[in-house]
Amino acid sequence: MTDPAPAIELKGISKAFGPVQANKDISIRVMPGTIHGIIGENGAGKSTLMSILYGFYKADAGEVYIAGKRTEIPDSQAAISAGIGMVFQHFKLVQNFTVLENVILGAEDGGLLRPSLAKARGALKKLAEEYELSVDPDALVEDLSVGHQQRVEILKALYRHADILILDEPTGVLTPAEADHLFRILSGLRAQGKTIILITHKLREIMEITDTVSVMRRGEMTATVKTSETSPEQLAELMVGRKVLLRVDKKPARPGAKVLEVENLRLVDENGVERLKGISLDLRAGEVLGIAGVAGNGQSELLEVLGGYANATGTVRVNGRAIALSGKDCTGQSRRADGIGHVPEDRHHEGLILPYTAWENAVFGYHRDPAFQSGPLMNNAAIREDAKGKMARFDVRPPDPNLAARNFSGGNQQKIVLAREIERNPDILLIGQPTRGVDIGAIEFIHQQIIRLRDEGKAILLVSVELDEIFSLSDRIAVMFDGQLMGLRNAADTDQRELGLMMAGITEDPGDDSIAAVEAQLAAKNAREAAHHG
Amino acid sequence: MDKMPAWADAVLVPLISLILAALLSALVIIAIGESPAAALKLMVEGALMRSAGWGYTLYYATNFIFTGLAVSVAFHARLFNIGGEGQATLGGLGVALVVLYLPWPHWSLALVGASLGAAAFGALWALIPAFLQAKRGSHIVITTIMFNFIAAALLNYVLVNLLKPAGAMDPASALFPSATHLPTFQQMFSSADAPLFRGAPANISFFLALLACVAVWLLIWRTRLGYEIRALGHSESAARYAGISPVRIIIVTMLISGGLSGMMAVNTTMGESERLVMNATEGAGFIGIAVALMGRNHPFGVLLAAILFGFLYQGGAELALWTSIPRELIVVIQALVILFTGALDNMVRMPLEKLFLSMRKGST
Numbered sequence: 001m002t003d004p005a006p007a008i009e010l011k012g013i014s015k016a017f018g019p020v021q022a023n024k025d026i027s028i029r030v031m032p033g034t035i036h037g038i039i040g041e042n043g044a045g046k047s048t049l050m051s052i053l054y055g056f057y058k059a060d061a062g063e064v065y066i067a068g069k070r071t072e073i074p075d076s077q078a079a080i081s082a083g084i085g086m087v088f089q090h091f092k093l094v095q096n097f098t099v100l101e102n103v104i105l106g107a108e109d110g111g112l113l114r115p116s117l118a119k120a121r122g123a124l125k126k127l128a129e130e131y132e133l134s135v136d137p138d139a140l141v142e143d144l145s146v147g148h149q150q151r152v153e154i155l156k157a158l159y160r161h162a163d164i165l166i167l168d169e170p171t172g173v174l175t176p177a178e179a180d181h182l183f184r185i186l187s188g189l190r191a192q193g194k195t196i197i198l199i200t201h202k203l204r205e206i207m208e209i210t211d212t213v214s215v216m217r218r219g220e221m222t223a224t225v226k227t228s229e230t231s232p233e234q235l236a237e238l239m240v241g242r243k244v245l246l247r248v249d250k251k252p253a254r255p256g257a258k259v260l261e262v263e264n265l266r267l268v269d270e271n272g273v274e275r276l277k278g279i280s281l282d283l284r285a286g287e288v289l290g291i292a293g294v295a296g297n298g299q300s301e302l303l304e305v306l307g308g309y310a311n312a313t314g315t316v317r318v319n320g321r322a323i324a325l326s327g328k329d330c331t332g333q334s335r336r337a338d339g340i341g342h343v344p345e346d347r348h349h350e351g352l353i354l355p356y357t358a359w360e361n362a363v364f365g366y367h368r369d370p371a372f373q374s375g376p377l378m379n380n381a382a383i384r385e386d387a388k389g390k391m392a393r394f395d396v397r398p399p400d401p402n403l404a405a406r407n408f409s410g411g412n413q414q415k416i417v418l419a420r421e422i423e424r425n426p427d428i429l430l431i432g433q434p435t436r437g438v439d440i441g442a443i444e445f446i447h448q449q450i451i452r453l454r455d456e457g458k459a460i461l462l463v464s465v466e467l468d469e470i471f472s473l474s475d476r477i478a479v480m481f482d483g484q485l486m487g488l489r490n491a492a493d494t495d496q497r498e499l500g501l502m503m504a505g506i507t508e509d510p511g512d513d514s515i516a517a518v519e520a521q522l523a524a525k526n527a528r529e530a531a532h533h534g
Numbered sequence: 535m536d537k538m539p540a541w542a543d544a545v546l547v548p549l550i551s552l553i554l555a556a557l558l559s560a561l562v563i564i565a566i567g568e569s570p571a572a573a574l575k576l577m578v579e580g581a582l583m584r585s586a587g588w589g590y591t592l593y594y595a596t597n598f599i600f601t602g603l604a605v606s607v608a609f610h611a612r613l614f615n616i617g618g619e620g621q622a623t624l625g626g627l628g629v630a631l632v633v634l635y636l637p638w639p640h641w642s643l644a645l646v647g648a649s650l651g652a653a654a655f656g657a658l659w660a661l662i663p664a665f666l667q668a669k670r671g672s673h674i675v676i677t678t679i680m681f682n683f684i685a686a687a688l689l690n691y692v693l694v695n696l697l698k699p700a701g702a703m704d705p706a707s708a709l710f711p712s713a714t715h716l717p718t719f720q721q722m723f724s725s726a727d728a729p730l731f732r733g734a735p736a737n738i739s740f741f742l743a744l745l746a747c748v749a750v751w752l753l754i755w756r757t758r759l760g761y762e763i764r765a766l767g768h769s770e771s772a773a774r775y776a777g778i779s780p781v782r783i784i785i786v787t788m789l790i791s792g793g794l795s796g797m798m799a800v801n802t803t804m805g806e807s808e809r810l811v812m813n814a815t816e817g818a819g820f821i822g823i824a825v826a827l828m829g830r831n832h833p834f835g836v837l838l839a840a841i842l843f844g845f846l847y848q849g850g851a852e853l854a855l856w857t858s859i860p861r862e863l864i865v866v867i868q869a870l871v872i873l874f875t876g877a878l879d880n881m882v883r884m885p886l887e888k889l890f891l892s893m894r895k896g897s898t
Contacts, residue, residue: 309777353765354768355768356765
């Protein structure tokens with residue numbers, strides 16, 4: 001018996017953008033009815049490869065075979081007719097169209113909509129039954145949760161008769177429960193003979209769902225292995241090119257005095273939407289308090305308020321002394337004077353000035369320090385010298401202070417920000433998404449720095465959307481949902497499941513493991529909110 | 535690296551733009567039946583080959599340096615100040631008031647006083663648009679351009695109703711006292727046997743402009759304020775994170791920008807006409823935008839671009855005087871230079887960048 005032809009085979013794909021070789025001689029075989037993971041760090045070339053497969057880019061060299069047949073894919077239309085469907089990280093849905101309208105968009109059967117809509121309604125019903133892909137066809141997309149919007153994207157692809165489904169970082173915006181459901185949908189699709197390519201940077205997902213996995217590093221395919229025959233450690237090593245410590249080694253925390261007390265913090269944004277609805281928390285010296293939650297539930301606003309560049313009401317005490325939450329004394333400068341350092345969530349738009357050199361960035365926010373002035377001018381020589389030391393101690397590569405910040409990799413940019421904030425020796429360090437867009441090697445280093453700081457008796461408030469990161473660093477964990485804290489747990493006394501429920505806004509445990517119960521609660525909650533808005 | 539070397543960006547791009555503009559201008563001149571070579575010769579001879587020509591070129595360049603610096607400083611904070619014209623107009627009023635109504639024993643003191651007056655009036659004229667931008671979000675392009683018209687109308691009113699000496703026919707102030715007349719290049723550099731810069735309006739304020747170049751360079755790249763101005767220009771969200779107040783920086787930057795525009799009036803009003811007249815700015819406020827664009831918002835670039843535009847102004851005047859090329863066509867040529875060096879910058883930059891990239895690829 002011969003093997004069936006691979007669903008997709010790429011042979012010798014290369015693609016360069018200017019001098020950057022994004023894909024270098026990549027060959028890969030994906031067998032039908034399997035889930036194939038592609039893992040790699042940011043910039044490893046995963047998205048480029050998939051964009052070639054979907055007809056967005058033209059490869060400089062190489063061939064694409066679909067079901068054993070050589071296929072040219074000049075544009076996405078060709079990809080769709082070859083049976084490839086793509087679910088992007090950022091959904092491509094018309095927000096104020098219904099699910100049905102979105103599904104037929106671009107696949108209408110003629111000038112009149114009614115017959116297409118009727119046909120799609122029937123098809124959707126069938127797909128929903130087959131794959132656990134139930135979505136109300138008449139709901140407006142803007143009223144759907146993120147998880148449901150993603151299902152619409154999958155339905156769109158299936159409606160176009162996709163046999164091969166590519167998902168680009170599909171779980172980035174999902175709660176753990178939603179991610180679990182997605183994986184069950186994917187398993188169902190696999191069982192029906194569909195082929196799925198899953199692009200991700202999360203090792204856990206690869207281990208959980210895929211049959212085979214390909215690892216990419218710097219534009220090259222470094223290995224393709226059977227998932228059952230590999231381990232997260234081995235995959236991480238293949239991704240980075242050296243051994244990596246996945247778990248953070250840390251001693252139990254020895255929390256000291258309360259250094260930060262937040263009471264009833266409220267923030268209403270310029271559109272009149274309440275973003276923080278009465279946040280109260282304490283932070284002790286020598287501990288890491290992790291704030292988990294799906295992005296956009298008020299974490300950013302919390303950091304902005306504590307960092308001094310958003311106005312709020314309520315009380316915040318630092319070392320027992322109340323600090324201003326609005327007006328002249330509520331600035332980034334006064335917060336720094338109060339001993340609060342801040343590694344912001346978005347290093348490109350907040351933490352760094354990308355066109356500035358590394359040395360200019362290494363004093364950003366502390367540039368009024370008299371040590372860096374000489375008379376009316378800035379003492380650039382002293383600043384450069386200071387930056388050189390910081391870059392050496394934080395292993396920033398290349399160690400060239402005259403290089404513009406935008407020319408460093410994500411991890412090295414983050415190290416510049418960390419070095420700047422940590423070396424000012426703050427009592428409290430706010431850290432938002434410390435490892436977003438950062439390569440695994442740098443993640444290890446950054447996590448070690450955070451724990452070192454904790455062990456020196458500093459208080460650390462960590463905001464992250466990566467639950468794994470929250471777990472590996474935090475001593476206590478709070479979950480934010482819809483501008484509120486859903487609860488506070490000791491890291492040792494909780495698990496991903498409990499936090500996952502809290503991230504979806506559910507505090508009382510539904511008791512059984514059934515996702516349906518969670519979904520019912522979510523739906524009820526959405527309905528309540530919809531009624532509230534209406 | 536996806537960029538070409540800095541020298542190519544700073545020198546090659548403007549140079550090629552300039553050559554393209556010149557070629558197109560040549561075609562226009564051919565189209566009306568004149569010789570481009572003769573026209574170029576006339577321009578060069580009239581503007582650069584005689585010291586008097588230089589005297590005019592540098593006189594115009596002085597104006598353009600001030601207004602070009604003004605646009606550059608604002609642009610570092612991503613503010614597009616196109617109100618240089620109005621700020622310079624008010625600067626002229628400041629000069630006239632200081633010089634006419636205060637007793638000055640010597641021109642050097644008067645120069646200091648007039649500079650301060652010009653800068654203060656120009657700065658105040660920029661303050662209102664700055665305030666509206668910082669506090670109310672009214673776009674500075676709209677407000678500064680409206681303030682140009684208000685300035686012109688205001689000066690008209692002040693000259694006709696307040697400053698015009700009794701019995702005078704033209705809308706101009708009284709002549710400034712002779713003690714406040716600034717030394718011209720002719721007075722400064724001529725000797726009895728070697729007359730230089732004869733009759734040319736270039737005066738000591740050119741050196742004031744050079745000083746302003748150095749001061750702006752120090753401000754932008756060596757002071758804390760400059761650091762904060764550039765930070766705000768690159769990223770407002772990052773500036774807020776660092777505790778830099780956008781409101782404060784916008785207002786301070788516009789005050790400096792307006793002050794620089796205003797100081798242009800020292801050259802025209804005190805150095806040349808020696809009284810305040812209508813429309814003394816002659817569009818220099820707008821030329822400043824092109825100068826800043828071409829000079830890449832760097833004081834040294836501004837200096838070079840200002841001299842180039844000074845040459846175009848003076849050479850253009852020569853053309854109008856000696857050929858049948860109409861005055862309007864000279865404006866067309868100047869406009870072509872602005873179009874190519876400013877607006878069509880990317881047209882030259884992109885192919886050049888590609889060229890450099892392919893060269894680098896070939897060599898590695």
